Amino acid sequence: MAIRVWLPDAGMAEAMGGLPDTMVADVWDGGERLPDSAADVEVVVLPFGVPASRMPVLAKLPRLRLIQLMSAGAEHVVAFVPPGVTLANARGAHDPAVAEWIIAVILAQLRQLPRFMAAQQAGTWDPARGEPLAGRTVLMVGYGSIGEAVERLLAPFGVTVARIARRARPGVATMADLPNLLPAADIVILLVPVTPATTGLVDARFLSQMHDGALLVNAARGSVVDIGALLEQLQSGRLRAALDVTDPEPLPAGHPLWTAPGLLLTPHVAGAMTTGLPRVMATVSDQLSRYATGRPLRNVVGTQGY
Numbered sequence: 001m002a003i004r005v006w007l008p009d010a011g012m013a014e015a016m017g018g019l020p021d022t023m024v025a026d027v028w029d030g031g032e033r034l035p036d037s038a039a040d041v042e043v044v045v046l047p048f049g050v051p052a053s054r055m056p057v058l059a060k061l062p063r064l065r066l067i068q069l070m071s072a073g074a075e076h077v078v079a080f081v082p083p084g085v086t087l088a089n090a091r092g093a094h095d096p097a098v099a100e101w102i103i104a105v106i107l108a109q110l111r112q113l114p115r116f117m118a119a120q121q122a123g124t125w126d127p128a129r130g131e132p133l134a135g136r137t138v139l140m141v142g143y144g145s146i147g148e149a150v151e152r153l154l155a156p157f158g159v160t161v162a163r164i165a166r167r168a169r170p171g172v173a174t175m176a177d178l179p180n181l182l183p184a185a186d187i188v189i190l191l192v193p194v195t196p197a198t199t200g201l202v203d204a205r206f207l208s209q210m211h212d213g214a215l216l217v218n219a220a221r222g223s224v225v226d227i228g229a230l231l232e233q234l235q236s237g238r239l240r241a242a243l244d245v246t247d248p249e250p251l252p253a254g255h256p257l258w259t260a261p262g263l264l265l266t267p268h269v270a271g272a273m274t275t276g277l278p279r280v281m282a283t284v285s286d287q288l289s290r291y292a293t294g295r296p297l298r299n300v301v302g303t304q305g306y
Contacts, residue, residue, distance in 0.1 A: 003292060004040045004063075008047035008070075015277075016285035020292035030054055043068065043291060045284055046077065055080035066297070068287050070280045072146070072271075073221065074301045075194035088287060091299040092145050093279040094271035098219050099149035101270035102189060105242035107133060109215055114264055133157045139185035140164065141201075142192030142220060143172055150189065182209040190220040204229040207239060215240045219270050222247030227257065234260040244270040 003020075006028040007013060013025050023043075026035035030050035034057065035041070043066045044058065058064060059082045067081060069089045081087045108114065111130035119126035134157045140147045143163035151161055162181050163172040173181065175197075182188065188210060192198040202216070202225040210216065218225055222245040233239040240262040249268060251257055257265060283299075290297050 003042050004037045005043040005045065005288065006035060006037075006041050007045050012045070012281070012284075016281045016288075020289055022292050023288060039063070042066065043288065045070065052076065052080075058082060058085070066287075066291055068284055070284065073193065075221065078301065086297060087301045088297055088299045089301050090280055090283045093283045094276060095146050095149040096279075097273035097276050098146050098270045099153050100273070101244060101266070102150050102217055102219055103153045105217060105244075105264050105266070106187060106215065109240055109242055109264055133159065135159065136186040137162065137184050138187045138189065139181050140189045140191060141175075141178070142190060142198075144191065146191050146219070147189075150191075178206070179209060182206070183211055185210065185214060187215045187217065190216070190218045190224055192220050192224060194221045194223055199223050200226050202226060202230070204232070207233050210239060212238050213240070215242065217242045219244050221245050222249050231256055231260055234262050237261060242266075244268055 002024040003022050005019065005023050005025045007025045008027070008029055010027050013019050019025055026037050026041070028035055028044065028047070030047040032054070038061055040063055041061055042063050044061070044064060045068045048070060055077065058067065058080050064082065064085050067077065067085060067087045069077065069087070070093075072089050072091050072094050074087060074089045077087060110133055112128050115126065115128060136157075137160045138154060139162045140150065141164045143165045147163065154161065162185065164175060164177060164181065165172045166174070168174045190202065192201065198220075200223070202218075204226065207216075207229055216225075216230070216239060218241070222243075225243075225247070227247055230239075230241060234241060242264040243257075244266045245268055246257060246265075251265075257263065287298060289295075
């Protein structure tokens with residue numbers, strides 16, 4: 001019997017170079033209308049942007065065995081994974097894009113590009129002295145594959161890198177070491193997944209331990225940062241920030257972040273690069289091949305402690 005797979009669109013199978021011979025695909029775009037194969041589907045490749053209100057449908061698929069994400073983040077799905085079903089993300093697929101965004105916004109902030117762009121729009125000549133990236137101390141909070149990609153790009157600048165992850169390993173500290181590492185960090189990069197432990201991690205206490213003029217870069221999720229506490233620091237001029245994610249998101253009109261001084265804000269596009277989709281397709285294709293042949297799956301997300 002063929003393995004039933006749901007894909008987000010009709011062209012995805014062709015984009016991946018075809019499916020394993022044992023697989024048959026139907027299209028589910030995340031909407032209310034389900035394919036006729038709901039009683040038989042074993043693998044769902046979840047579309048981008050499926051709202052939480054649609055997630056309970058996953059529990060109504062009796063033969064479901066694998067939910068494959070096209071994103072690295074999985075916090076929006078974990079609570080809806082039925083017992084006995086494996087959840088896998090696209091870890092690694094977006095690493096180059098996110099790493100390049102991080103380097104871009106760091107350099108933009110240090111070299112005052114937002115100031116110069118504003119001057120250009122105003123038609124004014126507004127020279128100012130920038131700051132070097134070379135020789136700075138960079139602290140990565142949530143050091144995984146994206147952190148490794150960032151570190152490779154940072155290497156030519158001769159920075160000092162400090163690393164924090166959930167579990168200690170050689171060269172990588174844990175969250176317990178934050179109070180010791182934050183005061184020395186010129187740049188703090190957030191890369192943690194959303195968990196009960198990381199929600200609101202960057203609060204007033206966290207920010208107070210960063211030194212004057214330090215730069216906070218959030219490439220994780222908006223809920224990791226206490227926006228009120230960050231706004232206080234930005235408005236005082238003590239800290240700077242670059243955010244690709246906010247809470248709420250999209251950021252509503254009139255929100256004080258729009259006009260906060262010292263902030264470079266982008267609309268959740270760190271992973272949006274022309275080479276991103278082919279990398280996602282390769283990740284999904286490899287996973288479907290593994291499932292079809294009974295090989296170990298990659299990027300499995302645990303529902304406990306993610």
